[in-house]
Amino acid sequence: MPEPSVTPAPPTRRERWYAEGLRFTCTQCGNCCTGPPGYVWFSPREAEAMAEYLEMDVKTFLKTHARPVSGHWTLDERRTEHGYDCIFLKRDEQGRALCGIYPVRPTQCRTWPFWPENLASARRWRQVARNCPGVALGLEGQGRFYPLEQIRIIRDNTPGDPSPDPD
Template sequence: MSKQEWYADGLSFECTQCGNCCTGPEGYVWFTAEEGRAIAEHLKLSVDEFRRRFARREYGKWTLEEVPRQGRFDCVFLRRDAEGKALCTIYPVRPVQCRTWPFWPSNLQSPTAWRQSASGCPGMKNGGTFYPIEKIRVILNSNNDDV
């Protein structure tokens, strides 16, 4: 088994709506032009208005804005309900980067990388939906650097 296939027996994950994947140190939530159009439509805004209010250009690509909160940075579209559950206000049209968590190349580099991410993501360690390696590979292929 190669280093990249340490997860050959599959992995389990179930989103607990903790919001931890939507908050943390400053970072980037990349989105494509197509995803930007879908988000704008979902918000009933023009693409220009959506970009002006909720996005910025970094390294020649578009990324969602972040909001500083208590020493961390939340995605601009993260809200919390009365019980503290995370709510993504663009969930049906969220970017591929968001839809493919936690099956990112960085998390799948090694069991140690997976465990480190799982330390902040209850859904990675509480069982849940089983993802066979074939499904993980499909997800990895959809999360590319072409954004």
């Protein structure tokens, strides 16, 4: 018997500008893993996965690779010539960014750049492209194609941002 087909929901008003999908391919520039001080939030389950990947217990992982902010945990940063690098950001000899915990990186990293705030408007997406060559590539019609349905799944999987209000 043929599989029942599911008709995707039509784009909402806010989705209209990317109803035909978007293109993006990471160029491994590392911009999204450095820059001004920031936060890479993670859940207790993600802490367990990262600790296991690094072959340490969660308590040691939190002590050596993370810090608590406003009741949530964020990965540590390291000051480098590029800015505040994520503690797990490494660069190869060609300067390409490599994630030291790529298979178990937090959802916040997995869902970039399809965060709700980045998708708020075409204008916002173009602003993101200024700092993310992977998005800029997409604006030129290059890179991997993401249809609306896939963007929705990634977007809706983005964790909320518990960043403290700036002073």
